[in-house]
Amino acid sequence: MSSDQDQLKETDTEARFEFKKEEKSAFEAEKGLTEETIRVISEDKDEPEWMLERRLRALRQFQEMPMPTDWPGQPDLSEVEIDEIVPYIRPDIDTRGGVDDWEDLPDEIQDTFDKLGIPEAEKNALSGVGAQYESEIVYQNMQERWEEKGVIFCDMDRAVQEHEEKVKEYFMTKAVPPSDNKFAALHGAIWSGGSFVYIPEDTTVNMPVQAYFRMNSDGMGQFEHTLIIAEENSEVHYIEGCSAPKYSEFNLHSGGVEVFVGEGAHVQYSTVQNWSKNTYNLNTKRAIAEKDATMEWVSGSMGSKATMLYPSTILKGPGATDNHITIAMAGEGQDIDTGAKVYHNAPNTKSTIESKSIAKDGGRTNYRGLVHISDGAEDSSTSVECDALMFDNESTSDTMPYMEIEESKVDVAHEATVGKIGDEDVFYLQSRGLDDDDAKQMIVAGFIEPITEELPIEYAVELNRLIELEMEGSLG
Amino acid sequence: MSVLQETISEETVRELSEARDEPDWLLETRLDALEALDDVDFPDVIRTPGRMWTNLADLDYESMVDPFSQTETKEWEADEGIDVLPFHEAVEHEESLVRDAFGSVVDPETNHLTALSTALFTTGTVVYVPEGVDAEDVTIRTTMNGRSLFNYTLVVTEQSASVTILERQDSGEDLDGARYYSGLTEIVGGENAYVQYGSLQDLDQTTYNYQLKEADIDTYGTVDFIDVNIGSRLTKASVESHLNGDSSESKMVGAFYGHEDQHFDIDARVWHNAEHTTADLVTRGVIDDEARSVYEGVQNVGAGAWDTNSYQRENTLMLSDESEADASPKLIINNHDTEASHSATVGQVDQQDLFYMTSRGVDERLARNMLVEGFYVPVLEEIEVEELREDLTERVRERLQSRD
Numbered sequence: 001m002s003s004d005q006d007q008l009k010e011t012d013t014e015a016r017f018e019f020k021k022e023e024k025s026a027f028e029a030e031k032g033l034t035e036e037t038i039r040v041i042s043e044d045k046d047e048p049e050w051m052l053e054r055r056l057r058a059l060r061q062f063q064e065m066p067m068p069t070d071w072p073g074q075p076d077l078s079e080v081e082i083d084e085i086v087p088y089i090r091p092d093i094d095t096r097g098g099v100d101d102w103e104d105l106p107d108e109i110q111d112t113f114d115k116l117g118i119p120e121a122e123k124n125a126l127s128g129v130g131a132q133y134e135s136e137i138v139y140q141n142m143q144e145r146w147e148e149k150g151v152i153f154c155d156m157d158r159a160v161q162e163h164e165e166k167v168k169e170y171f172m173t174k175a176v177p178p179s180d181n182k183f184a185a186l187h188g189a190i191w192s193g194g195s196f197v198y199i200p201e202d203t204t205v206n207m208p209v210q211a212y213f214r215m216n217s218d219g220m221g222q223f224e225h226t227l228i229i230a231e232e233n234s235e236v237h238y239i240e241g242c243s244a245p246k247y248s249e250f251n252l253h254s255g256g257v258e259v260f261v262g263e264g265a266h267v268q269y270s271t272v273q274n275w276s277k278n279t280y281n282l283n284t285k286r287a288i289a290e291k292d293a294t295m296e297w298v299s300g301s302m303g304s305k306a307t308m309l310y311p312s313t314i315l316k317g318p319g320a321t322d323n324h325i326t327i328a329m330a331g332e333g334q335d336i337d338t339g340a341k342v343y344h345n346a347p348n349t350k351s352t353i354e355s356k357s358i359a360k361d362g363g364r365t366n367y368r369g370l371v372h373i374s375d376g377a378e379d380s381s382t383s384v385e386c387d388a389l390m391f392d393n394e395s396t397s398d399t400m401p402y403m404e405i406e407e408s409k410v411d412v413a414h415e416a417t418v419g420k421i422g423d424e425d426v427f428y429l430q431s432r433g434l435d436d437d438d439a440k441q442m443i444v445a446g447f448i449e450p451i452t453e454e455l456p457i458e459y460a461v462e463l464n465r466l467i468e469l470e471m472e473g474s475l476g
Numbered sequence: 477m478s479v480l481q482e483t484i485s486e487e488t489v490r491e492l493s494e495a496r497d498e499p500d501w502l503l504e505t506r507l508d509a510l511e512a513l514d515d516v517d518f519p520d521v522i523r524t525p526g527r528m529w530t531n532l533a534d535l536d537y538e539s540m541v542d543p544f545s546q547t548e549t550k551e552w553e554a555d556e557g558i559d560v561l562p563f564h565e566a567v568e569h570e571e572s573l574v575r576d577a578f579g580s581v582v583d584p585e586t587n588h589l590t591a592l593s594t595a596l597f598t599t600g601t602v603v604y605v606p607e608g609v610d611a612e613d614v615t616i617r618t619t620m621n622g623r624s625l626f627n628y629t630l631v632v633t634e635q636s637a638s639v640t641i642l643e644r645q646d647s648g649e650d651l652d653g654a655r656y657y658s659g660l661t662e663i664v665g666g667e668n669a670y671v672q673y674g675s676l677q678d679l680d681q682t683t684y685n686y687q688l689k690e691a692d693i694d695t696y697g698t699v700d701f702i703d704v705n706i707g708s709r710l711t712k713a714s715v716e717s718h719l720n721g722d723s724s725e726s727k728m729v730g731a732f733y734g735h736e737d738q739h740f741d742i743d744a745r746v747w748h749n750a751e752h753t754t755a756d757l758v759t760r761g762v763i764d765d766e767a768r769s770v771y772e773g774v775q776n777v778g779a780g781a782w783d784t785n786s787y788q789r790e791n792t793l794m795l796s797d798e799s800e801a802d803a804s805p806k807l808i809i810n811n812h813d814t815e816a817s818h819s820a821t822v823g824q825v826d827q828q829d830l831f832y833m834t835s836r837g838v839d840e841r842l843a844r845n846m847l848v849e850g851f852y853v854p855v856l857e858e859i860e861v862e863e864l865r866e867d868l869t870e871r872v873r874e875r876l877q878s879r880d
Contacts, residue, residue, distance in 0.1 A: 070523075073808070359812075370524055375797070390812030393779055399807035402524050405822045408794035412822035414805065420812040 032083055035059060038189055045157055045192075050168060058178035058188025065182040073366060073398055075306035075335040080252050080280045082186070146205065152198035153209055156225050159196030166198065170227055175258040175286040175314075184284040187223055187256045194224030194255070199234040199265075208237040208270075208456055222250065226257045230265040230293075237268040239456070251305070252280050259287035261295050263317065268296040270455055272463055274303035277333060281307040291317030291346075298454045300463060301328045301336050302470065310368060312341030315349035315377075322351040327451045330363030330395070331470060339369035339401075344377040344410075353384040356448055360391035360471075366398040371412070378409035386416035389447055441468055486510065488543050489595050496564050496598070501575055509584040509594035519587045519686070519712055521741065522772055522804055529770040529802050530741040532589070532712060535684055540656035545622040546598040549648065553615040554603075558639065560614055563600030563628055574602060577632050581662035581690045581718075589686045589712075593626045593658040600628030603641060605669070607634035613861060614641045620679065621648040624656040631662070633669035633697075640672045642861040646707065647680035654709065655683040663691035665699040667721065674702035674864045677711065678871065681738065685711040695721030695750075702859050705732040705740055706871045714743040719753035719781075730759035731855040733872055734767030734799070741770040744788075748781035748814075757788040757818075760855050762848060762872075764795040764879070771803045775818065779810040788818035793825065793851055795879075845876040 038059050042052040067077060146153060152163060159167050172178055178188035197209060230236055240257075253275055261267045267287065275281050281304040287295040297311040313322040324340040342351040357365035367386045388397040399416045421443055429439035445452075445464055452460040489510050493503040522529040554560035559570065566574050584594035601616050618627060629643060645657065657679055665671055671691070679685055685708040691699040701715045717726035728744045740763075746755040755775060763769045775786040792801040805818040825847050833843035849872055859865040 072520075372524075375800075378797075388807075388809070390809065390814070393782075393811050393813070395810075395812065397807070397809045397812075399805075399818070401804060401806075401820075402522065403801075403803045403820060403822065404524065404527070405792075405794070405801045405803075408797045408799065408824050410794075410823060413819070414803075414821070415817070415819040416805070416807060417817040418807055418809045419815055 033059065033062075033085060033189070037086055041190060041192070045160070047160055048164060051160055054172065054178075055189050058172070058185050061178050062182060062185035062189055065185055067182060071368075072400065075308060075337050077280065077282075077306070080282075081250075082252070084250060085190070085252065149203050149205075150200040151203060151205060152196065154196050156194035156196050156227065157192065159227070163196065163198070166229065167196065167227065170229060170258065170260060171225075172256070172258070175260070175288050176256050176284050180284055183254045183282040184256060187225070187254045187284065191223045191225040191256060194226045195238075195240070197226075197228040197236065197238060199230045199236045201231040201262075202233045203231075204235040205237070208239045222253045222255075224255050226255070228257075228259045228267060228269070230259075230261050230267045232262045233264040234262065235266040237270065240269070240271045251278050252282065253304070255283045257283070257285035257311075259295065261287055261289040261293040261320075263290045264292045265290070266294045266296075268298065268454075269311075270298040272300035272302065272455075273307070274466065276303060277305050279304045281309065283309045285309070285311040287311075287313045287322075289313055289315050289317065289320040289322065292319040293317060294321040294323070296323040297325070297340070298451060299324075299326045299338065300451060301326070301338050302466060304336070305333060306335040307338055309338045310341050310370075312343070313351070314343045314345060315351065316345050318346045319348045320346065321349070324351070324353040324355075325451050325454055326353075326355045327448050328355075328357040328365045328367075329467065329470060330357075330359050330365045332361040332363060334363040335366075336364070337366040337368055339367045341370045342372070342382065344371075344373040344380045344382065347376065347378045347380065349377055349380045351382045353382075354450055355384075355386040356451065357386075357388045357397060358391070358444060358447070359388065359395035359397045362392075362394035364396040364398070366400060367416070368400045370402045370404070372404040373407050373410050373412065375406040377407050380407065381411035382413070384414040387447070388416070388418040389444070390418065390420050437471070441471055444471065483538060483541055484510070484543055484596065492543060492596065492598060498564070498567065499571065499575075502567065502578070505579060505584060506595050509591040512585040512591045513588060513595070516585055516588050516591055519589055519688075519714070521712075522770065522802070530710075530712060530739065532686075535710075536654065537656070540624055540654050540684060541592070541596070542623040543596050546625050547621040548599055548625055548627075549619040549621065550599065550601075551615070551617040552601065553613065555611045555613065557609050558606065558611040558614070559602065559604040560616070561602050561604075563602055563630075566602035566604075566630075570602065570604065573604060573632060574630065577630055577662065577664050579662075581664060581692045582660050582688055586688065589658060590660060590688055593628070593660050593686070597626035597628045597658075597660070599625070600630070601643075603629075603631045603639065605633045605637035605639045607666075608636050609638070611637070611639040614639060615861075615863065616641070616643040618643075618645045619648045620645060620655070620657055620683070623651060623653075625658070627657070627659040629659070629661040631671060631673065632664045633666045633671055635667045636669060637666060638670040640674075640860050642674045642676065642864050644676040644678065644867075646678045647683060650680070651682070653682070655680075657683050657685045657708070659687045661687070661689035663689070663699055665691055665693040665697040665724070667694045668696040669694070670697070671699045672702065672860050673699065674704070674859060674861050676704045676864055676867055677707055677713070678867075679707040681707065681709050681736065683708045685713070687711070687713040688716070689714070690716040690718070691726065692718050692720055693724040693726060696723050697721055698725045698727075700727040700858070701729065702855070702864065703728070703730045703742070703744075704864065704868050705730075705742065706868075708738065710739040710741075712741045714745065716743075716745045716747075717755065718747045718749060719755065720749050722750045723752045724750060725754045726756075727858065728755070728757045729855050729858045730761070731852055731868060732761040732769065733764075733875055734761070734769055735764040735875055736767065737765070738767045739770075740768070743772045743774075745774040746776065746786065748775075748777045748784045748786060750780070751782045753781060754785045755787070757790075758854060758858070759790045760852055761791075761801075762793045762795060762851065763799040763801055764875070766796070766798045768800045769802065771805075771820075773805040773818065774808065775806070775816055776808045777811050777814050777816065781811045782813045784811060784814040784816065786814065786816040790820040791851075792822045793848065794822065795825070795848070845873075848876055849873065
């Protein structure tokens with residue numbers, strides 16, 4: 001733990017730190033999150049009273065809860081500038097997360113956009129420059145088809161107005177209460193934007209619902225809330241985020257995701273995050289799976305300075321299933337601490353967790369996961385597999401699984417391996433005519449294939465391309 | 477804050493030290509440890525959201541720790557050619573050896589309970605194996621008679637020395653109320669030396685037990701641990717190897733059998749601090765009735781540890797539905813030239829195996845008991861000391877036979 005902290009400290013000189021402190025004191029009066037700010041946000045959105053009440057309660061919880069600092073080996077969060085948050089969340093202050101001009105973006109981000117071949121308009125939108133990404137037509141087409149089936153897919157703020165009863169019942173009441181952790185409480189107080197997805201009984205949405213197009217309808221979507229309700233025997237695949245880097249001047253992203261998987265329903269939630277490397281990415285994602293339901297999490301974490309993300313599933317009904325596939329890649333200065341949490345609370349429940357991580361150029365990856373099998377959840381099984389690949393001696397790769405087994409009629413297995421990229425594999429590929437870089441890229445592409453094959457083709461292609469870009473720097 | 481301010485003071489420690497005619501440096505070490513009680517935390521225990529796997533801070537130390545009632549019966553057996561001495565005899569005859577090694581592997585100020593142990597220990601053993609000497613079957617038997625006992629063991633091996641040790645603890649006559657046993661073991665593994673340190677903890681089930689065993693291992697050296705936990709009400713036992721020399725090795729084997737309301741918190745940790753080092757961690761445990769087991773295994777590979785091999789396996793067998801098994805095998809890898817893996821499983825006696833045996837005419841209860849005994853084979857195979865192998869088998873068999 002101390003070595004990680006030392007490493008992070010080294011990236012910030014004493015002088016810079018001093019400078020920041022001075023700057024803070026000069027603007028003291030405007031800093032800090034207050035009840036008044038929350039009221040302004042809520043009023044601007046014309047929210048019902050109950051939502052304001054929930055925000056205020058979450059704010060109080062946020063203020064009371066201590067910063068999480070005692071997790072073994074956790075990323076250093078001391079530079080999360082919560083006091084700087086106000087200008088980025090207040091609708092009456094005209095400073096959003098993005099920059100005003102494309103040229104103001106850091107070079108490395110401009111560069112990545114160019115290399116990924118992302119269109120100009122989209123570049124602007126994704127980078128938060130302010131232009132809206134015009135995908136309305138695609139979106140409209142999808143929407144009409146869904147509406148016929150009674151499917152709802154809309155902006156979370158709109159859902160509060162138009163689907164109030166459902167939102168009131170499910171929003172941060174059952175899956176992610178604000179009291180869960182300090183950042184869930186913060187999220188509960190200042191959330192904005194995100195998606196609301198409702199799939200009626202016996203309905204299958206046979207194309208992925210992509211939040212990609214909507215990401216920028218409200219500022220940077222740094223505190224977006226996603227609520228997915230899949231009724232009995234329905235099926236949906238929801239995709240959020242994208243592999244293009246997202247830049248914000250404010251360094252905290254704290255989203256919330258709640259998924260309700262009804263009896264016999266099937267939900268897949270896929271996300272690839274590539275926040276710019278100044279961002280602290282601290283999310284709370286949780287699903288509740290009823291009888292015979294299936295929840296699948298597919299997560300890729302490429303960006304951010306530090307990520308703490310552990311999508312969790314509560315297997316509440318007998319026969320429920322959870323699958324996790326996670327991939328993490330950490331380069332210079334990055335600390336990607338991700339994993340999974342599964343609670344087996346009913347008999348015959350099943351979970352599988354597959355984690356792949358790549359650490360290079362002094363980056364750190366950590367798999368941190370918890371599997372809990374409650375007393376009475378008999379005939380349940382869980383299998384966890386973690387594989388880590390290390391490129392060099394500056395990097396760190398940790399694995400920290402926790403298993404709590406209160407039931408004896410279970411099958412619990414955990415396996416993990418860590419190794420370097422195989423010299424023999426590289427040699428073989430070189431002997432077939434590939435150069436060193438291409439050989440290593442191909443090995444990495446093969447290593448992460450279990451995740452790319454779960455994604456729609458355009459995402460998979462983009463993800464692979466992105467990893468190539470990330471590796472170019474390291475292999476040079 | 478020390479939990480024991482009412483019971484122990486500087487005077488207590490001075491009195492213990494004076495009664496044993498200790499040199500000043502030892503008294504100073506004890507007093508430093510006493511002072512550190514206020515500053516150091518209890519041993520690390522795992523926490524997950526809403527749960528603490530073992531609660532050491534809230535034990536009633538006041539009622540269990542009685543510094544002046546420490547009484548025990550001790551037996552030593554050893555070959556010719558090496559020194560196996562009661563601690564205070566060693567301080568008298570081999571003062572410089574003890575002084576150099578004492579606290580060099582286990583820092584007395586590691587945590588609250590090591591500091592307490594250093595301040596209050598009254599008995600112990602020093603095993604010294606000179607260069608090139610091959611010593612087999614050192615046996616140290618301790619029977620605890622009082623309310624509390626603080627024990628200390630130091631093993632020093634010179635270059636190319638070799639020794640096999642069994643250290644065991646059990647309890648004498650019954651006492652009303654809870655008891656406390658604390659044991660620290662330091663092993664200095666010399667260059668190209670070999671140590672197998674086996675331990676059998678068979679204390680009565682009113683005893684709260686804290687043990688920390690640590691080894692520093694030099695170039696080409698090997699220190700293997702066999703850590704067997706059968707007794708006690710609650711145990712927190714850590715076995716730790718520091719692979720400090722190139723090509724050093726450590727095998728860390730653990731076995732436990734918990735029943736009734738026993739609670740075992742077992743840690744195995746290895747630090748790869750040099751090149752070409754190898755570690756193999758194997759733990760097998762059975763839990764029955766309302767017993768609870770907690771296991772943490774940590775493989776820590778340092779940035780300079782090129783060409784590391786590190787393996788860890790932990791398997792827990794649950795015989796009862798009221799029991800609980802928690803496990804956390806961890807990898808901390810800072811050098812990419814590493815082959816590391818770990819695995820952990822929790823489950824019941826394999827139903828197919830059971831079916832096969834009953835189909836061959838073996839009574840179901842007997843079949844299950846045979847499978848449980850067989851579960852320990854990977855541990856038994858590693859044990860070089862016959863007494864430990866036999867006693868582990870015997871204790872497992874007794875517990876199985878006492879089941880309905």
